[in-house]
Each structure stands twice: as structure tokens, then as C-alpha cells.
Amino acid sequence: MSHTPVVLTPASADQAVSAFGDGSGVTVIGGGTIVMPEIAGRRASFSKALLLSGAGLAGITRQGGVVRIGAATTLQALIGATPDPLSTAAQRVGDYEIRGQATIGGNLCAGPGRETPRGDLQAPLIALAASVRTAGAGGEQVQPVEDFLESGPAGRLVLEVEFSEPTRGAYTSMGRPHTHVYTVLSVACAETPEGLRVAIGGAGPTGARAPSVERALADGASVEDAAARVLDDVEPQDDALASAWYRRKALPALVARALADIGKESG
Amino acid sequence: MKAIGARLPRYEGAGHVTGQTLFVDDIRLPQGNLWAKALRSPHHSARITSFDASKAASLPGVHAIITHADVPRNVFGHLAFLGVPADEPLLAVDEVRYLGQPIAAVAADSEEAAQAAVDAIEVEYEEREPLFDMRKAFDPDAPKAHHWGNWLPYFGGELENAGPDRRRIRKGDLEWAFEKADTIVKGVYRPAAIEHAPLETQVALAVPEPSGRMVVYSCTQAMHFSAGHVAAHLGVPLNGVKLVSSAVGGGFGGKVDSSSDTIAAVLALKTERPVKWRWTREEEFLCSGTRAAWHIEVADAVTKDGWILGRKTLTLHDAGAYLRHSSYATTKHTFHCAGAYTIPNVSFLAFAVFTNRVPSTAMRGFGVTSTSFLAEMQVNRIAKVLDLDPYEVRLKNANRIGDTMPNTVVLKDPSTVPVVQAIAEHAGIELAPEYKAMTWEPRTGAVLPEWLVEQQAKGGQD
Amino acid sequence: MKITVNGAEHELASPPLTSLLNALRDELNVTGPKVGCQGGNCGTCTVLVDGEPRRSCLLPLAMVDGAEVTTIEGLGTPKRMHPMQAAFHFYYGSQCGFCAPGMITASVALLERNPNPTRKQIQNALGGHICRCTGYVKIIDAVEAVARGESFDGAELTRSRGGEATPKGASA
Numbered sequence: 001m002s003h004t005p006v007v008l009t010p011a012s013a014d015q016a017v018s019a020f021g022d023g024s025g026v027t028v029i030g031g032g033t034i035v036m037p038e039i040a041g042r043r044a045s046f047s048k049a050l051l052l053s054g055a056g057l058a059g060i061t062r063q064g065g066v067v068r069i070g071a072a073t074t075l076q077a078l079i080g081a082t083p084d085p086l087s088t089a090a091q092r093v094g095d096y097e098i099r100g101q102a103t104i105g106g107n108l109c110a111g112p113g114r115e116t117p118r119g120d121l122q123a124p125l126i127a128l129a130a131s132v133r134t135a136g137a138g139g140e141q142v143q144p145v146e147d148f149l150e151s152g153p154a155g156r157l158v159l160e161v162e163f164s165e166p167t168r169g170a171y172t173s174m175g176r177p178h179t180h181v182y183t184v185l186s187v188a189c190a191e192t193p194e195g196l197r198v199a200i201g202g203a204g205p206t207g208a209r210a211p212s213v214e215r216a217l218a219d220g221a222s223v224e225d226a227a228a229r230v231l232d233d234v235e236p237q238d239d240a241l242a243s244a245w246y247r248r249k250a251l252p253a254l255v256a257r258a259l260a261d262i263g264k265e266s267g
Numbered sequence: 268m269k270a271i272g273a274r275l276p277r278y279e280g281a282g283h284v285t286g287q288t289l290f291v292d293d294i295r296l297p298q299g300n301l302w303a304k305a306l307r308s309p310h311h312s313a314r315i316t317s318f319d320a321s322k323a324a325s326l327p328g329v330h331a332i333i334t335h336a337d338v339p340r341n342v343f344g345h346l347a348f349l350g351v352p353a354d355e356p357l358l359a360v361d362e363v364r365y366l367g368q369p370i371a372a373v374a375a376d377s378e379e380a381a382q383a384a385v386d387a388i389e390v391e392y393e394e395r396e397p398l399f400d401m402r403k404a405f406d407p408d409a410p411k412a413h414h415w416g417n418w419l420p421y422f423g424g425e426l427e428n429a430g431p432d433r434r435r436i437r438k439g440d441l442e443w444a445f446e447k448a449d450t451i452v453k454g455v456y457r458p459a460a461i462e463h464a465p466l467e468t469q470v471a472l473a474v475p476e477p478s479g480r481m482v483v484y485s486c487t488q489a490m491h492f493s494a495g496h497v498a499a500h501l502g503v504p505l506n507g508v509k510l511v512s513s514a515v516g517g518g519f520g521g522k523v524d525s526s527s528d529t530i531a532a533v534l535a536l537k538t539e540r541p542v543k544w545r546w547t548r549e550e551e552f553l554c555s556g557t558r559a560a561w562h563i564e565v566a567d568a569v570t571k572d573g574w575i576l577g578r579k580t581l582t583l584h585d586a587g588a589y590l591r592h593s594s595y596a597t598t599k600h601t602f603h604c605a606g607a608y609t610i611p612n613v614s615f616l617a618f619a620v621f622t623n624r625v626p627s628t629a630m631r632g633f634g635v636t637s638t639s640f641l642a643e644m645q646v647n648r649i650a651k652v653l654d655l656d657p658y659e660v661r662l663k664n665a666n667r668i669g670d671t672m673p674n675t676v677v678l679k680d681p682s683t684v685p686v687v688q689a690i691a692e693h694a695g696i697e698l699a700p701e702y703k704a705m706t707w708e709p710r711t712g713a714v715l716p717e718w719l720v721e722q723q724a725k726g727g728q729d
Numbered sequence: 730m731k732i733t734v735n736g737a738e739h740e741l742a743s744p745p746l747t748s749l750l751n752a753l754r755d756e757l758n759v760t761g762p763k764v765g766c767q768g769g770n771c772g773t774c775t776v777l778v779d780g781e782p783r784r785s786c787l788l789p790l791a792m793v794d795g796a797e798v799t800t801i802e803g804l805g806t807p808k809r810m811h812p813m814q815a816a817f818h819f820y821y822g823s824q825c826g827f828c829a830p831g832m833i834t835a836s837v838a839l840l841e842r843n844p845n846p847t848r849k850q851i852q853n854a855l856g857g858h859i860c861r862c863t864g865y866v867k868i869i870d871a872v873e874a875v876a877r878g879e880s881f882d883g884a885e886l887t888r889s890r891g892g893e894a895t896p897k898g899a900s901a
Contacts, residue, residue, distance in 0.1 A: 007745040007791050029789065033769055036748060036787045040767035041549060042382070049746060053792045095857030097782045097835065098769060179856035180770045276818060283826030284814040284833060286761025286801030290826075293760035466765045466773055466827040466861055516763070516827030517861045548766040 006048045013159060016055040020157040022137035026050050028157060030072055030106035033098055034118075050157075052105070057159060065165045071105030071158040075121070078104065085124040085171035085188035089201075092171075093120050095179045104161060108132065108145070109153035112205040113182065115240035120183045122149060122207025124171060126199035127188040130163035149206040166190040170261035172254050173201070174242075184241045185250055187258040196262075198255065203234040203247055210234065213255060223264050227255035279514065291470040291486045291513045292545050300472065301330055301374040303534050303544035304381035306388050307554060308363035308370060311397035311623040312410065315361050315390060320371060323387035328380030331537045332388070334371045335360045338533050339502030345524055345591045347499070354415065355589035355626070357500050357529055363392070364412065364588035365625050367554030369526065374534040374542045397623035401562050401583040404620045412588065413621035419586065419594055432618070434601040436673045439612030441568075444577025448568035452649045456565070456641045460585065461558040463630055467516020468546040469555065471527040473535035481535065482509045485528045488518040493528050500529045501536065508532070520629035521555055524591055556628030559596060560585040561637045565604075568612075569649050573660040577612035580604045580641070584619045584634070587626035593619040596627070596634035602674040603635050606642020607683040608664040613673050661687045662702045669709040681707055730794045734759055735803030745791035749783075750774045752790055753800065761801035761830045765859070772858030775831035776800045782838040801830035804837060813837050813871070815881030822871035824862035832858050836872045845876055 005027075010016040020026055027046040029035045031053075038044035057072035060081050067082060076099040078090035093099055093107075108125065110118040125145045132148040134141050134156035145161070173186035186201035196217060198210040210233040216226035236247030282288035320332045335341045335358040344353030359370045371388060375381035398410040404417035411417065421430040445451065472484040481501060487493035487510070494510045501507065515522060527544050534542040546555070561584055568577040582600060586593035597619040604615040632639070646664075650657035666672075666681030684707045691698050730741045732749075734757060743752045748767070753759040753776070765773035767786045774785040777799040785798075805811035810818065813833050823829035832855060839846060839854040846854065851872045852865075860868060 004744050005746060007789075009745075009791055029792075032787050032789055032792060033784075036789060037768035039746060040748065040786065041547070049789075051789065051791050094769075095772075096839075096854055097772075097775060097784050097857060098787075100781055101783060101787060277821060277823075279826060280818045280821075280823060281807035281810070283823040283829045284801075284817045285805060285807050285810065286830045287807065288826045289760070290763070292754075292764060295758055464861060466771060466825070466859060467763070468765075514826055517825045519861065545764070548768065 005046055007051060008048065009051045009053075010055045012056055016050065016052060016057065017135040017157060017159070019050055020135060023155040023157065028052065028105075028109070030103035030109075031074065031101040033094075033102045034106055034110060052103070057105070058103075062165070067163055067165060069104055069161045071108075071160060072103050073105075075099040075102050075104065075107070083128075083166055083190075084169035085127055085190055086121065086169070088171040089121055089124040089173075089186065089188060092173055092176075092183065098180070105158040108148070108158055108161065111152065116182045117202055117205055117239070118182050119206055120186065120201055123186055123199040123201035124169075124188040124190075124207075125161060125163070126207050126209050127169070127190040127192075127197045128163040128166060129190075129192045129194060129197055130161050132158060133160040133162065134158050146209060164193050166192050168262050170258045172258040172261060174250060174254065181241060185236075185247055185254055187251075187254045189258050189262050191262065198230075198258070200230065200234050200251070200255075202241075203236040203251060208234050210255070217259070217264065223256050223259045224252075227252045227259060230255045282514075288514045290467055290516050291472055291484050292467075292543075294472055294484050294513065296472075296474065296541050298541065300474075300541035300543045301376065301534070301538055302378045302381050303372055303374050303531055303542050304378060304385045305369045305530065305544075305550075306371040306373075306385045306390070307550070308359065308366055308368040308392075310363060310392055310394050311366045311399075312395040312412070313363050313392035314395065315359065315363065315370065316393050317389070317391040318370075319389040322389065323373065323384040326375075326380065326384050326387055328376035329373060329384045330376070330540065331374045331534055332371055332384065333374075333530075333533050333537055334358055337537055338500055340500050343496065343499045345496075346595060348495070349595075351590070351594055354413070355591065357526065357533070365623055367550070367625060368588070369530060369554075372530050372534055372544075374538050374540070378545075399622055399624060401560070401585050401620040401622060404583075404622065410623070412623050415621070417621050419590065419597070419619040419621075422594060422598065434598050434615075434617045434619075436601050436604070436613065436615040438671075438673045439577070441577050441579060441612045441614045444568040444612035445566075445579075447570075448576055449571040450569050450652060452567045452569055452645065452652050454565045454567075454641065454645055454648055456561070456563045456637070456644060458561045458563075458637045458640055460560040460624070460627065461630060462552055462555070463517070463519040463521030463557070464551070465515075465517030465519060465521060468548060468551040469522065469525050469527040470543070470545040471525070471531040472541065472543045473528070473531040474541040475535045475539055480507055480509055481532050482511060483528050483532055484511045484513050485525070486513055486515050486518075486522055487525050487528060488515055488520070488522040492523065493525060496524075497529050497532050501532060519631055520558070520633065523629045524556060554625060556587070556591065556626050557624075558630035558636075559587070559593065559627035559634075560624075561600075563637065563641050565641055565645055567645055567649060569653065571653060573649065573653055573655045573663050575608060575610050575645075575649070575664050578605060578610045578615075578645075579613070580615045580617075582615070582617035582637075584617060585624060585627055586619045586621050587624045588621065589626045590619070590621075591626045591628050592633070593627060596629075598634075600634035600638055602672070603638040604641065605673055606638055606645075607666055607681070607686075608642060608646070608661070609666050609670040610664070610673075615673065656696075656699075658687060658691045658696055658698060659702055662698075662705055665705075665707075667710050668707050683707070730790050732790075732793055732795070733797045735799060741790060743790060746789045748786050749776070749778075749788040749790060749793055749798070750785035753785060753798070759800055759802060763827055763830060765827070765831075770857075770859075771828075772831040772835065772855075773828055775834050775858070777834055777838060780838070780841065782835045799834070801834055804833065810881070811837065812875050812880055813840070816871040816875045816879065817868070819881050820867050820871040820874060822863065822868040824860075828858060828860045828862075832860065832868055836868075836875070839872070840876055846872070848873065 665683035765771035
């Protein structure tokens with residue numbers, strides 16, 4: 001190796017935060033499933049790596065109607081231990097080995113890959129109106145997951161994700177051509193304390209909320225009519241997994257299915 | 268004869284399931300080895316205008332950098348033993364014709380050091396417009412993909428007395444068939460290129476012996492073929508090399524023409540040290556040979572009761588940037604354009620077209636899977652157009668004992684009839700009694716109309 | 730850094746971001762886990778880390794400090810095969826042999842957490858493992874056979890070329 005990066009292995013959350021500092025020059029490794037292939041493929045070049053596996057950031061608590069998930073919690077640990085749409089979404093990522101290693105924090109920070117959108121948990125977290133607690137320059141910060149995705153993970157260390165228990169949740173996704181490709185398209189919806197929220201995965205660089213669908217439903221539109229509005233909210237692109245055309249055709253049907261799953265009567 | 272019908276454990280099975288089978292990358296030499304990496308073309312088509320490896324050579328851990336000038340015999344043809352002239356350099360000379368084509372290779376103390384040296388080689392290119400679409404190869408202003416022209420200028424014979432630039436098979440009287448036909452059923456089929464994607468990427472370990480003999484631990488599927496290659500490129504007789512067959516971690520045809528053996532051997536020759544070269548998954552996908560892409564146009568002359576009287580085809584075979592085995596694949600394809608069916612009047616025409624894609628190579632049914640695809644798709648289409656049972660159209664036109672193939676082979680045991688019957692049975696399709704009773708015995712009796720018997724008898728070849 | 734591999738403890742010299750796979754193969758000469766893609770996509774490098782199946786190509790050494798690693802070599806030997814190895818052998822679940830180390834370790838782990846998986850559950854559990862030769866049917870047959878309690882005499886299977894080998898308890 002032409003250079004050997006410094007590897008920091010903090011043993012607590014506090015150590016992780018201070019090792020991260022303002023994040024400049026630091027590459028965070030949650031589970032390693034995204035960074036390690038980059039190293040093997042010589043696409044990554046960094047001087048400092050921060051390994052979170054020993055920092056005590058893993059764990060799920062459900063208390064007083066609030067779900068808190070540590071950033072280093074693995075996807076496998078989310079299955080059954082968190083409400084839908086998150087649980088089912090986690091179940092559909094990769095295979096058992098990958099889910100046992102990949103973390104929710106890493107998934108949240110995964111921008112679009114070279115060929116496809118990644119971050120299969122982003123849409124469920126948007127639907128759940130999750131907020132993200134991060135550290136970085138200026139100290140800790142809590143912001144809605146949509147804002148976090150908008151500004152991107154640069155300079156922020158994800159510590160925890162938090163959301164209120166939904167009354168109901170549903171997750172539908174296209175079957176994937178192979179276990180290890182990212183979801184072609186997915187729809188997450190949740191009945192949250194602040195109302196029904198719908199979010200889409202696979203139709204943009206990150207997960208995105210579908211406010212037009214939510215408004216149409218609130219205005220009393222039929223499930224089909226509301227589902228059709230999803231194309232006002234996202235603009236699917238061509239990529240290695242599917243064409244924009246295909247996604248536009250499939251997405252309204254997928255939204256309608258998710259709404260039916262959550263108990264919205266079809267008109 | 269105890270083995271016949273018995274359930275025998277696989278010879279290598281115990282090693283495979285216990286992790287003890289040694290693949291090439293698992294082999295460790297007591298003296299260790301150097302590691303190879305290759306400089307590969309970043310362009311689909313370009314002239315190399317300058318090449319400077321002096322900085323790279325001075326990097327720590329670098330033992331040798333080889334170019335075409337270091338290869339005793341740089342240009343060697345994969346079908347040289349059939350008299351087919353050579354066209355492919357082991358290392359590119361002054362031009363590159365496909366993305367990933369090797370230009371130079373480095374042997375160093377580690378893969379990282381070898382890669383760093385590859386990255387430090389300074390090359391300038393003058394990019395040229397590449398040709399990707401076979402159908403455009405014949406346009407007067409098409410980019411030139413090969414120094415022989417955009418399609419193989421000869422089939423059989425030496426280049427000097429070029430011979431035909433296409434493979435052509437003709438039998439019977441095609442004009443008669445198309446006149447006599449009730450319907451013409453056409454189809455265009457374009458099977459895409461396929462990467463074999465073996466789980467084990469290409470790996471070679473070349474070990475120079477003090478005697479001068481080169482030992483290569485190879486993952487090749489074709490031991491003697493590869494031995495011939497290595498010897499030819501090294502410019503030594505066959506007994507100057509020894510290839511050690513290791514386990515092959517999947518090949519499917521893609522490890523028939525593995526250049527990893529030869530390039531590792533040239534590096535070992537130059538450094539007088541063992542050299543191992545293992546391709547990354549990315550290299551395997553980008554730079555290894557693929558199954559060829561094909562463009563096939565078919566027109567079938569059929570009667571309203573489903574007899575295929577005649578077939579006309581035009582095939583373009585995508586050879587990629589160099590010939591490798593494409594003349595063979597194209598010929599085999601052309602022989603088999605009737606599929607598993609006996610068609611009395613045919614005219615099959617095929618070109619092996621050069622493009623700026625990775626050279627295509629063998630893959631499971633070399634050249635023939637594309638014919639099965641076209642033949643079966645055509646039968647389905649004929650059945651649909653005529654509103655007939657596709658099983659019956661198949662059985663009606665099936666190869667039978669004694670039938671003559673377009674390439675003049677007389678069939679002794681064609682299995683089309685029992686195979687189609689078995690498929691129908693498994694699929695729960697009830698065949699009409701005459702088709703259920705059909706056998707592969709020579710055609711006779713009521714199923715076959717008299718006039719077709721006469722046609723069948725004709726035969727002949729181009 | 731220290732890891733225990735198949736019962737033997739090793740002090741490692743490789744840098745902390747070296748993948749467990751490369752450390753096993755290149756530093757410790759444990760070559761059972763294979764290099765297939767180095768991206769977590771093919772499954773050939775799967776090993777057990779503290780009993781859980783993991784892609785060794787995706788694990789930096791710094792994450793497995795002190796861990797107990799079991800590779801295909803640690804499960805059994807040709808004469809003393811693990812039942813899963815014997816089943817793969819008997820049911821021809823391995824053709825070229827390259828995916829077998831990962832397939833077998835993942836299958837052993839599956840039966841640890843779910844001793845009676847359905848065929849669909851086996852498919853899901855092995856969904857991230859690519860086999861380019863067998864078409865998967867024989868692999869799944871082998872896992873099912875172990876789950877339903879068939880046992881195999883591994884030594885018998887290796888020695889009985891020319892004879893007929895039958896798994897004990899097999900109905901056919």
C-alpha cells in the first residue's frame with residue numbers, strides 16, 4: 001500500500017465523537033460493507049479511518065412510544081425488533097451475512113452508488129418521520145432524516161436514529177434480480193402520530209418523501225388516484241437496474257399496494 | 268463395468284468440500300513469488316503515440332516491466348494449427364482495439380507495488396472512433412476495427428489466397444421453397460454477449476526452472492492448447508514449457524484462451540523469478556473474452572400445415588477486436604442454422620465481424636446456442652402465425668434417422684423426436700396420436716407428403 | 730491484533746484495514762476461503778466469526794480483533810467430514826469447488842440458527858452465494874438432507890470409488 005491510513009478504534013461514543021472531530025479527512029466505517037469493496041477496488045483513498053464497531057453505538061430501545069436505534073446497529077438486529085416499514089425493509093437487504101454486518105448508520109449515509117441508488121432504509125426512516133442525532137463541528141445536532149439526507153453525511157457522525165412508534169406501517173418493494181443489488185423501487189408508509197407518511201426508495205439519489213400522495217389521501221382521493229400522484233414527487237432515472245420508463249410504470253402500482261397493505265381501502 | 272449406473276463420489280469432491288483443493292491462487296512456493304499487474308487500454312480504440320515506463324521502473328519493489336518488445340513472439344493466432352493466420356498481439360504494439368487490452372505488464376514485490384508502477388507508466392493515446400454495432404461494420408464510412416477489414420476476409424485457407432469472406436451453406440432449391448410456401452415467417456434474433464463470470468478469476472503462476480523450462484500453474488480449461496500458446500509466445504518448442512493443471516474454479520469456455528498464463532511466463536522469463544498474476548473481478552468482467560453477440564435474420568418458407576420447406580438466414584457474429592476462435596464459431600453456427608429440424612432447402616450466410624469490443628470466445632455450445640435459439644423461436648413463431656400446436660410443428664419437422672444435415676452429415680441417432688415427446692409429457696401436453704406414436708425412425712408413411720419426400724432426397728452443399 | 734483460526738491463536742502483522750480474507754490467505758496461508766469478488770457479492774470467502782457467518786472480504790482486521798474464526802478447513806477433513814461437507818459431497822453439491830467453502834460454512838450456520846429450514850428458507854439463506862456450475866438444486870438438496878438427519882460416512886465416500894455409496898438413513 002502506498003500509504004497506510006491511521007485507524008481509530010474508539011471504545012465509547014464519546015471517544016468516537018472526539019476522534020471524529022469536525023470530520024475532515026475522516027472516513028467512518030460502520031459495518032465495512034461499503035468501504036471495504038472501495039478499498040479492494042482501489043476507489044477509496046483516505047488517511048484516517050474511524051471504526052465504530054467497538055464504540056458502543058449499537059442497540060435498540062423502545063420506551064414511552066419512542067424507538068431509538070444506535071448508529072452501529074446491524075440491519076439483522078432491526079428485523080422484528082423495530083416496527084414496519086423499517087423491519088421489513090431491513091429484512092430485504094442483502095443476505096444474512098451482509099445484514100449481520102451492515103449498519104443503519106452506514107445505510108443512512110450511503111449516497112448513490114456508481115450504478116444505482118443505495119440506502120434502502122432511507123425511505124422507511126422518512127416515512128417514520130425519524131430524526132437523526134449527529135455529532136460534528138458545532139457539537140451535537142438533531143434533525144429530521146430528510147434534512148440530513150438533503151445536506152449529506154459530510155462532516156457529521158451519525159450517533160442515533162429516533163422516531164415515534166407508528167400505529168401501522170407497510171413496506172413494498174420490487175423483487176430484486178439478485179440478493180446483492182439494491183432495491184429497484186420501494187415504497188414505505190407509516191401511520192405516525194402526525195399523520196400518514198409515504199416515502200419512496202430507488203427513484204432518486206436518496207430516499208424521498210411523497211407529499212402529493214399524502215395530500216391527495218388527506219383530501220379524500222381514492223387509493224389509485226392518490227398513488228398516481230407519486231410521479232409529481234419523484235422523477236425516476238435510468239440506471240443499471242431499471243429504466244426510468246419502467247419505474248414510472250411500476251411506481252404508482254407499488255404505492256397503491258403499500259397503501260392497501262397499511263389498510264387504505266381501494267376505491 | 269461396476270461404475271455404470273452406480274452412484275460414484277466425485278474424484279475431487281472430498282477436497283472441494285473440505286477446502287483442501289488447491290486452486291492456482293492457493294499454491295504457495297517455498298521461494299515465494301513476484302506479483303504481476305497489467306497496464307490495460309483505457310480506450311476502445313486508439314493509437315499509442317508515446318510510451319514511457321522509466322519513472323515506473325524506478326519505483327521501489329519493481330523488478331520488470333515488459334512490453335511487446337520483450338515477448339519473443341508477440342503475435343500468435345489461436346487457430347494457428349488450423350492454418351488460420353495470426354492477428355492478436357500478446358501486448359499491444361502501437362494501437363489498442365478494445366478497452367482493457369494489455370499494453371504492458373509489471374512484476375513487483377507486491378500487488379500494490381506492481382499496481383503503483385502500472386499507474387506510473389506514462390502513455391499518450393490518440394483516440395479513434397470505435398465500432399460497436401456489427402450492423403454498421405459494412406457502411407463505407409464505418410470506423411475500421413481491424414487491419415484485415417471489418418469482417419474476416421477468408422474462411423479456410425491462408426490469408427494470401429484469401430478465399431471467401433463469408434461462410435455459406437446451401438442445400439436444395441430455396442427459390443422453389445419460397446415459391447411453394449403458403450407463408451413466409453420472418454424473425455430477427457440478437458443474442459447478446461455474455462460474460463462467463465467464473466467465480467475464480469484468471470490466475471497464473473509461472474515458475475522458471477534452472478534448466479530453462481518454464482513451468483506454469485494454470486487455471487486453463489485446455490491444458491495442451493494453453494501449453495502450445497505459452498510455448499509459441501516464448502518462442503520455445505513444446506518441451507520448453509510444462510503446464511500444471513490446477514483446479515479450475517469455473518470456466519464455461521472463458522478459460523480456453525487465457526492470456527494470463529503467457530504474460531506471467533514472459534515476466535518470469537525476464538525476472539528469472541516465479542510470478543503470479545491474479546485478475547481482479549473487475550478485470551475478469553471488463554477484459555476477459557465473452558460469448559459473442561449475434562445478429563441473425565431468418566426467413567422461413569412454410570406450408571399452412573406447418574412444414575418448413577426452406578430457410579434463409581443472414582448471421583453477423585461479433586468477433587470483437589481480434590479473431591481468436593471466431594472463424595470456427597461462425598462456421599459451426601452456420602452448419603447448425605436448421606436447429607434440430609430437417610429443412611430440405613436452405614441458404615445460410617454468415618460473416619465474422621470485427622468490432623472494438625472484447626474479443627469473443629468459447630462458451631458452452633460454441634456458436635450453436637444461438638442457432639438453437641433462432642430455430643426454437645422460429646418454430647414458436649410459425650406455430651403462432653399458423654395457429655398450430657408448436658409441439659406438432661416440432662415433431663413434424665424433426666430430424667429423423669437418415670436425414671441429411673445442411674453440412675452433409677447424415678444423422679444416425681437424432682434425438683429430436685423423443686426429446687420433444689418427453690418435454691410434452693413433462694409439460695402435461697397431450698399430443699395427437701400420430702405424434703405420440705412418432706419415432707426417430709426414417710421418414711415414411713402418412714405423416715410425410717409425397718412431394719416433400721422428393722425434396723428431402725435432393726440435398727447438396729455449397 | 731490477535732485472532733483464533735480453527736482453534737489456533739495467531740498474532741497478526743497485517744495492517745488493521747486488511748480484510749480478514751487477505752490476512753487468512755496471505756498471512757496465515759489458510760486458503761479455504763476463496764477470493765471471488767472482494768465486494769461481498771459472491772459468498773466464496775464466507776467464514777464463521779464467533780459462530781456467525783460473515784464475508785471475510787468485508788471485515789477489516791481491526792473489527793475482528795480477538796475473534797474466533799472458523800473456516801471450511803476447521804469444519805472437517807476428508808476423512809472426518811462435517812455432516813454438511815459429507816452431504817455436499819454425496820449430493821454433488823460442489824462441481825468446480827470454488828463456491829463450496831462459502832456455501833458450506835453458511836449452511837452450517839443456517840442449521841445452527843434454524844435446524845429445520847424450509848426449502849425457501851435455505852434458498853434465502855444462501856441467496857448471496859453464487860454458484861456458476863450446479864444450478865443450486867444439488868446444494869439445496871444437500872442442506873435439506875443434513876436438516877432431516879441423514880448422516881454420511883465421509884471416509885467411505887472418499888474411498889469407495891467404484892462402489893455404491895449410500896447415506897445412512899436415506900430412504901432411496
